[in-house]
Amino acid sequence: MSRQEDRNHPRGARAAAGSIAGVNDSPARLPLRTAAAVKLGNLSSTLSQKMGLGAGGMIGGRVALKLDPQALNRLTQGRQVAVVTGTNGKTTSTMMLARAVGALGEVATNHSGANMPDGHVTALSKQPDAPYAVLECDEGYFPAVAGASNPSVAVILNLSRDQLDRVGEVRTIERSLRDAITKLRDCTIIANCDDVMVTSAAWNAARVVWVATGTGWHHDSASCPRCGNPIRWQGEHWHCTGCDLSRPHPNWITTDEAMITPEHRKIELRLTLPGKFNQANAVMAAAAAHALGVPVEEAVRRLRSVSNVSGRYRTIQRNGRSARLLLSKNPAGWSETLTVVKEANHPAVLVINAQEADGRDLSWLWDVPFERLQGRTVIASGERATDLAVRLTYAEVEHTIVPDPLKAIDQMPQGAVEVIANYTAFRDLNARAAADE
Numbered sequence: 001m002s003r004q005e006d007r008n009h010p011r012g013a014r015a016a017a018g019s020i021a022g023v024n025d026s027p028a029r030l031p032l033r034t035a036a037a038v039k040l041g042n043l044s045s046t047l048s049q050k051m052g053l054g055a056g057g058m059i060g061g062r063v064a065l066k067l068d069p070q071a072l073n074r075l076t077q078g079r080q081v082a083v084v085t086g087t088n089g090k091t092t093s094t095m096m097l098a099r100a101v102g103a104l105g106e107v108a109t110n111h112s113g114a115n116m117p118d119g120h121v122t123a124l125s126k127q128p129d130a131p132y133a134v135l136e137c138d139e140g141y142f143p144a145v146a147g148a149s150n151p152s153v154a155v156i157l158n159l160s161r162d163q164l165d166r167v168g169e170v171r172t173i174e175r176s177l178r179d180a181i182t183k184l185r186d187c188t189i190i191a192n193c194d195d196v197m198v199t200s201a202a203w204n205a206a207r208v209v210w211v212a213t214g215t216g217w218h219h220d221s222a223s224c225p226r227c228g229n230p231i232r233w234q235g236e237h238w239h240c241t242g243c244d245l246s247r248p249h250p251n252w253i254t255t256d257e258a259m260i261t262p263e264h265r266k267i268e269l270r271l272t273l274p275g276k277f278n279q280a281n282a283v284m285a286a287a288a289a290h291a292l293g294v295p296v297e298e299a300v301r302r303l304r305s306v307s308n309v310s311g312r313y314r315t316i317q318r319n320g321r322s323a324r325l326l327l328s329k330n331p332a333g334w335s336e337t338l339t340v341v342k343e344a345n346h347p348a349v350l351v352i353n354a355q356e357a358d359g360r361d362l363s364w365l366w367d368v369p370f371e372r373l374q375g376r377t378v379i380a381s382g383e384r385a386t387d388l389a390v391r392l393t394y395a396e397v398e399h400t401i402v403p404d405p406l407k408a409i410d411q412m413p414q415g416a417v418e419v420i421a422n423y424t425a426f427r428d429l430n431a432r433a434a435a436d437e
Helices: 003-008 010-017 032-050 059-067 071-076 090-101 117-126 139-149 170-182 196-202 276-291 296-303 331-344 363-367 385-394 405-410 423-436
Strands: 080-085 107-109 132-136 153-156 188-192 207-212 231-234 237-240 252-255 258-260 266-268 315-318 321-327 348-351 378-381 399-401 415-421
Touching (some): 032 059, 032 117, 059 117, 071 139, 080 090, 080 139, 090 132, 090 276, 090 296, 107 117, 117 132, 153 276, 170 196, 188 196, 188 276, 258 276, 266 296, 276 296, 331 415, 405 415, 415 423
Parallel strands (some): 080 132, 107 132, 321 415, 348 378, 348 415, 378 399
Antiparallel strands (some): 231 237, 258 266
């Protein structure tokens, strides 16, 4: 029996989908150096907040790691750790998983988006007695974080093009994740089998649970990341024409508004969050929670309570306009978000910045299917509104330019408005809207 047949065999699937045993009652006692580093880091975080310098989500961990470079490793000892990574959906999936794992006990988590080691150390420091940790992790930092934290579960959501000048080429990320995953011998990998890059990264994992998410972004997978030969798609199934890489048989399946478990039970999701991509996030989170020992029905019940993720999807009222705020950072994310807003057919404000956290290179705008907005009332906004306007012109989307996003909302007809912004644009707009409330 081949490696792929073995991982798709029903017996292997049941074993991979089973719960992880051996949860420790509490985290390990910290060495003196780590305890001192954590104390000073927490003090730095508190001072940052009181002085109005920031939320303190990074600075505390940065100080602690300077004082003790092994702080992340020591803070995760004695805990059951789940790490969530991928290009899109990390923050939402982390919040969902943390909410579900809360059924088992206290959970330390960083679902506010501080997803590098500094943020992990800060989150763990603030909940030192939590026996569980659910950590959102930037995909570029996954190898280092997984190596330090020895996770029981790692969730690999998706891999697609992001800001090239900040993140790098997606195939480079896939190779680094592949190398890291092969070293995680005691970790259950929850992997999206509809994503060619994720499947390749998890192909040689010691323990893997495959999830069919039904997500449709295939533009980064025309050729095999392992051998370079073309990928062939036949409906939902795919295979490489040059090697044995192919879509694995899924243990969990995302369907329209529901999921099918490894025991072939169909469970309605009934999520508060919109969009097919959030259904996929929910099923990935449910599979990970199940691997940690959470009953499926309890996990789904808790997932339904997630309605606001760091300001995403919230609606602000402004001068007779009801503006829904949506975050999208790269072509795959924008494609999914445009699918959601297309159903409502509301006017749209599109906000683009190009600061360091966004990536300076805006060439990715040409990969976004803005053509879906044809016939709508559209305003291009943000620091790089004119770059966006050029792309909208070629997409034959009629639009106007209003650089200030709040003023752009005010210029829309009264009623519902969709506001889609990339990272720093969304962050700043959220802060300004909160200040006006």
